[in-house]
Amino acid sequence: MVAVDIIFAPIFLSALVYFLTRGAQHLTKYIALGWFVVLFFISLNWLNQIMHPENYAFAPEVFEYIKATGFLPLGEFLSVPAFGFSLTLQIDALSVAMLLLTAALLILVVFTSWEEKNQAAYFSLLILFSGPIFGVFMTTNVLWFFMFWELTLVPMLFLVGYWGAEGVEVKKVFNIEIKLPSRVYAAIKFFLYTHVFAMFMFVGFFLLFKQTGYWDFTLIKEAALATPALIWWLMFLGFAAKLPVFPFHTWLPDAHVQAPSSISVLLAGVLLKMGAYGLIRFTVELMPATTSKFAMWMVILGLATTFFAGFLAIYERHIKKMVAYSSISHMGLVVVAIATMTYDGLSAALYEMIGHALVISPLFLIAGWLHHKTHTWYMDEMGGIMKYAPYASAVFIIAGMAALGLPGTMGFIGELTIIISAVKAFGWWIAVIALAGMVSAGYIIWSIRRALHAEPSEIVKKADFHMSFPEKFALAIFTFLIVYFGVNPQPIFDIANKAFSFFGGM
Amino acid sequence: MSFIILIAAGLIVPIFYRSNIFIAKMIALIAFILAAYFIYQGNSLNSVFPYFVLDKATQLMEFALLATLAAVSLALTGFERPLIAQMLFVAGVSLGLLETNNFFLYVVLFEVVAIISYILVANIRNFFNAEGAIKAFIAGAVASGIILLGFALFSFTTDSFNYAQMNVSGKFTLIAVAIMLAGIFYKLTIVPMHGWAADAYSQVNHAAAAILSGVIKSVVLVATFKAFYKFMVAYPVATVLIFSFFAILTMTLANFMALFQKRVSKILAYSSIAHSGYALIPFAAAASVYSYAGVLYYAIAYIFMQTSVFLILNDLRREAGVKYLHDLKGMGKRAPLHSLFFTIQIFSLAGIPLLAGFLAKAVAFYAGVDAGLWTVVLVAALNSALAVAYYAWIIKHLYFDEAKFNSVVKMSAGSLIGQLILLAGTIYFGIVAADVINSTVSF
Numbered sequence: 001m002v003a004v005d006i007i008f009a010p011i012f013l014s015a016l017v018y019f020l021t022r023g024a025q026h027l028t029k030y031i032a033l034g035w036f037v038v039l040f041f042i043s044l045n046w047l048n049q050i051m052h053p054e055n056y057a058f059a060p061e062v063f064e065y066i067k068a069t070g071f072l073p074l075g076e077f078l079s080v081p082a083f084g085f086s087l088t089l090q091i092d093a094l095s096v097a098m099l100l101l102t103a104a105l106l107i108l109v110v111f112t113s114w115e116e117k118n119q120a121a122y123f124s125l126l127i128l129f130s131g132p133i134f135g136v137f138m139t140t141n142v143l144w145f146f147m148f149w150e151l152t153l154v155p156m157l158f159l160v161g162y163w164g165a166e167g168v169e170v171k172k173v174f175n176i177e178i179k180l181p182s183r184v185y186a187a188i189k190f191f192l193y194t195h196v197f198a199m200f201m202f203v204g205f206f207l208l209f210k211q212t213g214y215w216d217f218t219l220i221k222e223a224a225l226a227t228p229a230l231i232w233w234l235m236f237l238g239f240a241a242k243l244p245v246f247p248f249h250t251w252l253p254d255a256h257v258q259a260p261s262s263i264s265v266l267l268a269g270v271l272l273k274m275g276a277y278g279l280i281r282f283t284v285e286l287m288p289a290t291t292s293k294f295a296m297w298m299v300i301l302g303l304a305t306t307f308f309a310g311f312l313a314i315y316e317r318h319i320k321k322m323v324a325y326s327s328i329s330h331m332g333l334v335v336v337a338i339a340t341m342t343y344d345g346l347s348a349a350l351y352e353m354i355g356h357a358l359v360i361s362p363l364f365l366i367a368g369w370l371h372h373k374t375h376t377w378y379m380d381e382m383g384g385i386m387k388y389a390p391y392a393s394a395v396f397i398i399a400g401m402a403a404l405g406l407p408g409t410m411g412f413i414g415e416l417t418i419i420i421s422a423v424k425a426f427g428w429w430i431a432v433i434a435l436a437g438m439v440s441a442g443y444i445i446w447s448i449r450r451a452l453h454a455e456p457s458e459i460v461k462k463a464d465f466h467m468s469f470p471e472k473f474a475l476a477i478f479t480f481l482i483v484y485f486g487v488n489p490q491p492i493f494d495i496a497n498k499a500f501s502f503f504g505g506m
Numbered sequence: 507m508s509f510i511i512l513i514a515a516g517l518i519v520p521i522f523y524r525s526n527i528f529i530a531k532m533i534a535l536i537a538f539i540l541a542a543y544f545i546y547q548g549n550s551l552n553s554v555f556p557y558f559v560l561d562k563a564t565q566l567m568e569f570a571l572l573a574t575l576a577a578v579s580l581a582l583t584g585f586e587r588p589l590i591a592q593m594l595f596v597a598g599v600s601l602g603l604l605e606t607n608n609f610f611l612y613v614v615l616f617e618v619v620a621i622i623s624y625i626l627v628a629n630i631r632n633f634f635n636a637e638g639a640i641k642a643f644i645a646g647a648v649a650s651g652i653i654l655l656g657f658a659l660f661s662f663t664t665d666s667f668n669y670a671q672m673n674v675s676g677k678f679t680l681i682a683v684a685i686m687l688a689g690i691f692y693k694l695t696i697v698p699m700h701g702w703a704a705d706a707y708s709q710v711n712h713a714a715a716a717i718l719s720g721v722i723k724s725v726v727l728v729a730t731f732k733a734f735y736k737f738m739v740a741y742p743v744a745t746v747l748i749f750s751f752f753a754i755l756t757m758t759l760a761n762f763m764a765l766f767q768k769r770v771s772k773i774l775a776y777s778s779i780a781h782s783g784y785a786l787i788p789f790a791a792a793a794s795v796y797s798y799a800g801v802l803y804y805a806i807a808y809i810f811m812q813t814s815v816f817l818i819l820n821d822l823r824r825e826a827g828v829k830y831l832h833d834l835k836g837m838g839k840r841a842p843l844h845s846l847f848f849t850i851q852i853f854s855l856a857g858i859p860l861l862a863g864f865l866a867k868a869v870a871f872y873a874g875v876d877a878g879l880w881t882v883v884l885v886a887a888l889n890s891a892l893a894v895a896y897y898a899w900i901i902k903h904l905y906f907d908e909a910k911f912n913s914v915v916k917m918s919a920g921s922l923i924g925q926l927i928l929l930a931g932t933i934y935f936g937i938v939a940a941d942v943i944n945s946t947v948s949f
Contacts, residue, residue, distance in 0.1 A: 011860065015846070080940040082947050083796075083869075143868065147859030154858060157898070161906045184906045188898045195894050199887035202868075206875040206883065 003074035003089045003138060006039060010131035011151075018124035028123040033110045035127055039134065040103035046072060047096045051498060070498065071218060074138065085215050088141045093498035094350065095137040098277055101354055102133055105269045105361065111474035112365055113262040122163060129155040129266070136274055141215045142205045142282075149274060150198060153191050156267070161187030164258040165371070186258035193251035194241055201238025201278075204231045217286055228290040235282050236294075242275030243331050246305040256324040257377075261368025264320070268327045268364060269357035276334050276353050284341050291341060298339035299426065303433065305332030310439035314446070317378045320367040322447055326403055326440060327360045336433060337418045340425035347496035348417035354492055355402075355410035355485070362399040362478040366392050369471070370451070374463045379447055384456025389465035393452045395475045400444040402482045405437045409486040508541035508550045509598050516594030523587040531579055531920070534590050538576040541597065542569055550601055557608040557668075562945035563802055564604050567728050570806045571600055573931060574721055574813050577924035578713065581817050584824070585631065586713045592626050593717060600725040609667040612733045613657050616726070620646045620693070623722055627710040638709030642718070645702035649692030656685030669733065674740040683737045687748070693726050695779045696786065697756040704763070707775035712823060715771070716816030719778045723812075724805035727785055731801040738792035749790035750882045757783030757889045764896045768830050773896055774815055777855055780893060781808055787886055788870045791877035799946040800870035803935070806942060807862035810931035811854040817924065818848045825915045834900065836909020843917045845904045847925045854932050856897040857890050862935035869943065 021028040049056050053066045066072055071090040079086035091099070106126065116122050135148030164183025171178050171185065208231055209215050212224045225231060241248040256264045283291045291298075306329050313325035330352065337349035369392060370385065371377055386393040402409035405416075415437055422430040485492060515537030523530035544550060545568050551558040575593050582589055599622060603615040624646060627639040660683065661667075663676025673679075688699070695703035707715045738745040757780045764776035785808070788800030822828040822837070822844055838845045854863035867890060874883040917925075935942065 078938060078940065080943050082943045083799075083939065085939060085943075147864065150859045150864075154853065157901070158905065161902065180902075181906065184902050187906075188895070188902065191898055192891070192894055196888060196891040199891045200884070202871075202887055203875065203880055203884045206872050207880060209872070210875050 002042065004077050004087065006042060007089075007131050007135040007138065007148075010035070010127045010129075014124045014128035014131075017127060018120050021120045021124075025119040028120045029110055029114065032123040032127050033107065036103055036106040036110060036130065039130060040100070040107060043096060043099040043103050046091055047093075047100060047495070050091070050093050050096055051494070069218060070501065071140070084209070084213060085143065086141065087139060087144050088216050089138050090140045090218065091138055093495045094277070094280065094500075097350060097354065097492070097495045097499065098137040098273060099134060101273065101357055102130075102137070102270050105265060105357060106130055108361070108474045108477060109262045109265055111470040112265065113260065114468055114470040116163065116260065116262070118163075122159070125155040125159055129159075133270055133274075137277065140218050142208060142217055143215050145217075145278075146198070146202055146205055149278075150195065152271065152274070153194060156263070156271070157187050157191045159263045160190060160255060160259040163260045163263065165260070167258075182254075183258040186254040190251050190255035193248075197241030197248065198238050200234045204234030204238070207231050207234070217281065220286060222287045222289055225287070228287055229293070232283065232287055232290045232294060235278075236298075239275045239278040239282070240301070243272060243279070243335065244275070244305075244328060245301045245332070245335060246308050249305065249309065249328050252328055253321050253324045256327070256364070257318070257320045261365045264324075264364040264368065265361040268324075268360045272327070272331055273353050273357065276331070276338065276349065279335070279338050280346065280349065284338060284346065288341060291339075295339045295341060299336055299422075299430070302332045302335030302339060305329070305335065306433065306436045307332075307439065310436060310443070313443040314439065316443075317380055319370060319377060319379050319382075319447065319451060320364065321377075322379070322443055323360065323363045323367050326363070326443065327356070329436065329440065330356045330360070330403070333415065333418050333433065333436065336422055336430070340421050342421060342425055343500050344417065344421035345425060346500045347493055348414065348421050350496045350499065351410075351489065351492050352414035352418060355414040355482075358478055358481050358485070359399055359402040359409075359411055362395050362475055362482075363403065365471070365475065365478075366396045366399075369467065373465055374459050376459055379450040381457055382451040382460055383454035384452075384460050385465075386452045387456060388460060388463070389467070391472060392465070392467060392475070395479050396452065397448060398479050399482060400448055402486065404441040404444045407486075408483065410482050410489075411486075413486060413489045507553065508544040509554070509601055511537050511540050511544070512594050512598035512601070516591050516598065519591040519594060520588075523590055527583070527587055527590075530587065530590050531582075534579045534594055535576055537594060538572045538579075538597065541601075542572045545569070545572075545601075551605050557611055558602065558605040559607045560605055563798065563942075564728075566941060566945050567604055567725075567802060567806060568601055570809050570931060571604075571721060571725060572597060573927055574809050575717075577927040578716060578721075578813060578817060579924075580920040580927075581821070581918075581924040582713055583918070583920075585629065586711060586820075588629060589626065589713055589717070592622060595622050596626070596717060596721065600721070603725055603729045606729075607669045607732075609657075609660075609669065609672060609733055611667075612729060613653060616653070616690075616693075616729070617650055619722060619726070620650060623718055626714045626717055627706065629711055629714060631711070634709040635711060638706040641702040642706035642710070645692055645699075645706075649689040649699075651689075652692075653686050653689030656682045656687075656689060659685065669736060672736055674736050679737070680741055680744060683734065683741075684744075684748070687734070690726070690730055691752065694723065694730070694782050694785075695756075696752050696782055697759045697779070700756065700760065700779045700782075703779055704772065704775050707778060708769055708771035712771060712816050712820035715775075716813045716820065719775070720809055720811075720813035720816065723778070723782070724809040727782075727808075728802055728805045731789060731798065734789075735792065735798070738789065742793055745792055746790050746877075746879065749786045750879060753783045753786035753790060754882065754885050754889075755783070756780065756786065757886060761889055761893045761896075764893070767896075768832075770819060770828065770831055770834060770900065771816075773831075773900065774812075774819065777893065777896070778812055780889070781812070781855070784867060784870060784886055784890060787879075787882065788873040790882065791873040791879055794873040794876035796869060796873040796876055796943075799943050800866075800873035802946055803862075803866040803869045803939075803942045807854070807866035807932070807935055810928045810935070811851045811861075811863055814851040814925060814928040814932070815848060815855065817921070817928075818844050818851070821917065821921055822915065826913075831900070831903050834903040835907040837903070837915070838905040840909050840911070840913065841915035841917070843922065843925075844915060847929060849901055849904065850929060851932060852897050852900060854936070856894045860933070860936045862932045865936055865939050869939070
């Protein structure tokens with residue numbers, strides 16, 4: 001029952017939390033923090049159960065099931081036998097890795113938004129968000145997966161639309177001029193864009209059930225599908241828009257820039273991972289034969305994403321947009337790694353997914369913080385921040401080095417394993433993705449030069465670079481994790497080993 | 507029994523509602539609860555009259571109907587009082603319409619519902635009300651004529667009006683059915699017979715619009731599916747062509763029109779028209795075993811969410827003079843409860859999961875995929891996703907804009923209870939799909 005409670009309790013109780021703590025706003029964040037810590041430890045417990053099932057007293061048939069499928073069954077709820085439909089909760093090593101990442105990021109996000117305005121509503125929405133995001137990674141029923149997937153958009157719509165940055169956008173729709181705050185524009189665009197593309201996935205899932213008779217993806221056999229190519233493309237469109245892959249990425253710079261930095265962390269760290277998770281689950285694991293047919297498309301789109309976004313990042317003056325494009329660029333590498341469909345490639349993809357979340361988050365946080373302090377978005381109007389805010393600058397540089405793949409950080413291991421697995425799978429020509437590291441070196445180092453070093457501008461001289469302790473603490477944790485897993489990547493590869501063992505693990 | 511109780515209560519209520527609205531509401535409430543109890547006992551019209559059958563699916567729809575009407579009656583005040591009596595009549599006749607298994611009775615009761623709906627909208631207070639009411643009346647009268655023409659043609663070709671024994675292979679059956687559908691499409695507000703609805707829904711009193719667009723439409727939807735099921739199975743090609751075409755036409759045009767409206771009630775009116783389009787998809791998919799589940803689920807979900815949004819709008823119009831979108835600015839702060847209910851129900855209309863609107867769409871659209879119409883379903887799904895544009899636009903005004911005034915809008919206790927009932931329906935049917943789908947298995 002714990003499993004279903006941690007999904008539904010936050011969805012239904014978050015409104016209650018809001019109305020209870022509306023009078024004492026500072027309390028909400030402690031409730032949120034406590035809840036996310038609980039989530040973290042529950043996930044950790046599940047990780048142990050999956051990694052070492054022999055240490056736990058499972059019933060023999062459950063133990064056999066875990067051994068055979070890798071999935072830890074957590075129960076079935078709300079069954080509708082006539083429709084073959086129920087909320088089946090099962091988790092394997094891949095899901096649990098995502099759960100741990102989500103819970104960890106949520107905890108850190110509470111620290112980084114310690115001084116957010118209108119706290120009761122903000123943290124209630126974060127609590128609300130934790131329900132469906134756990135649901136996405138925990139259910140193996142495709143329709144419930146879709147429901148949770150869509151539900152994550154709702155708290156995000158409010159978090160971006162209400163707490164987002166200032167600024168006004170003027171848009172022309174059919175010759176009607178609409179003037180609205182950029183954050184609202186970004187929030188609605190994000191919502192609409194991902195919602196519309198999810199609909200392709202929705203129809204794809206229906207065809208999946210129609211042709212196999214199962215909603216549960218662990219039971220679906222690819223051979224039973226009558227139109228695998230159609231289903232594959234329908235689902236791929238949904239995941240591609242979320243990831244985002246090159247032609248479908250335009251929502252991301254808007255949403256990530258306008259969102260408050262802590263929410264950018266969740267968008268980049270968790271929501272994009274939903275796309276990658278879906279890609280692994282529903283293309284590689286569910287339909288390997290069809291995926292190998294279209295793998296080259298994935299590689300081409302992944303490469304296009306990496307380089308297109310990389311060059312846009314070089315061109316960008318806007319500090320948060322630069323980070324957003326860098327984020328897209330790294331997700332392109334993940335797509336290439338997934339397209340290899342080998343044990344090595346998938347492990348590299350999982351590592352890079354986690355690495356991306358931990359590396360890009362401090363960059364977003366500091367970019368947003370710099371805007372908050374200097375009231376400018378543009379790097380050429382900053383300069384010399386190193387001198388006034390050494391702590392933030394140091395973290396920015398470490399995370400930036402990780403983003404460009406410096407040995408000793410998570411970025412290096414991620415990019416290296418991706419290059420090796422891709423070369424093994426596709427041949428030598430794919431080594432061009434090594435150039436992606438060069439492109440990222442270009443924008444990161446130039447950004448550091450423009451914003452952090454250079455001569456201090458008037459704006460920077462006047463600004464007050466005070467950073468609260470919880471924010472500093474969160475940044476320190478991020479930095480520690482980047483270096484720790486960069487030096488000692490084995491724990492993540494252990495999980496990957498368990499998750500992708502059916503692809504010939506070690 | 508339930509029918510008699512409702513009609514009797516409908517006759518008693520007018521004695522009280524002028525002097526003491528509380529007693530009137532209580533009588534109505536007790537009548538609804540008693541009616542629901544007798545339906546639960548299986549003791550509805552079927553126990554008194556022949557030609558009526560009460561099955562599980564019908565029962566479920568009737569519970570939803572009675573709960574919704576009870577919620578509406580609790581929320582009414584002021585000059586909306588006569589609606590309480592009218593709603594009791596609507597409830598009684600709707601039970602008949604839902605339970606009947608005779609085509610003749612279907613047509614007769616359909617007309618009775620239409621006549622009550624004219625009385626509903628006849629509560630005229632100003633020029634706009636009058637325009638809406640007249641449009642509803644004229645369109646309804648035209649529709650009645652067309653339905654009767656089709657029905658007359660059909661009655662030449664069949665010996666029995668019993669749904670199971672109707673002769674559907676007569677010479678004129680297809681053309682008769684097409685003519686009848688043209689009339690019924692007026693009531694279901696299918697494009698191009700939707701023109702009256704956009705005005706009537708938005709201009710008559712919002713509480714009446716809630717019943718007209720939410721309750722009566724859902725009831726007609728389910729009853730029509732049951733009445734026409736045999737035809738739809740007998741003429742599969744025509745069914746797919748007619749219903750898919752009108753479904754796509756309706757939802758696309760209505761969603762497009764809704765984008766350009768400035769009046770909140772007009773957005774909701776067009777959204778209601780668009781929803782008729784989605785609800786036609788399981789009609790097109792009559793070949794699928796899930797088609798009845800799709801229609802029933804859609805009707806049940808729709809009855810809760812559509813009624814609720816119009817009721818909240820009614821409250822906001824009365825308390826804060828909300829007419830246009832810009833009047834909604836900052837309502838999230840000024841009227842937190844109204845805004846919360848409004849937002850949740852609007853998300854349900856938009857098809858956001860864990861709310862009835864999503865599962866209804868999922869089942870209805872799955873019926874379409876099951877019948878092999880995945881392209882139609884894809885168009886419908888994209889349409890419903892794009893519809894989020896205007897729903898999100900309403901939410902933008904509620905929460906992201908600054909308020910023009912600071913006065914706080916309070917919610918009355920009756921309204922609150924009513925909204926809680928409707929919200930419970932929306933959330934329950936958004937999570938538990940078993941009830942609806944299991945109840946339609948035997949169909």
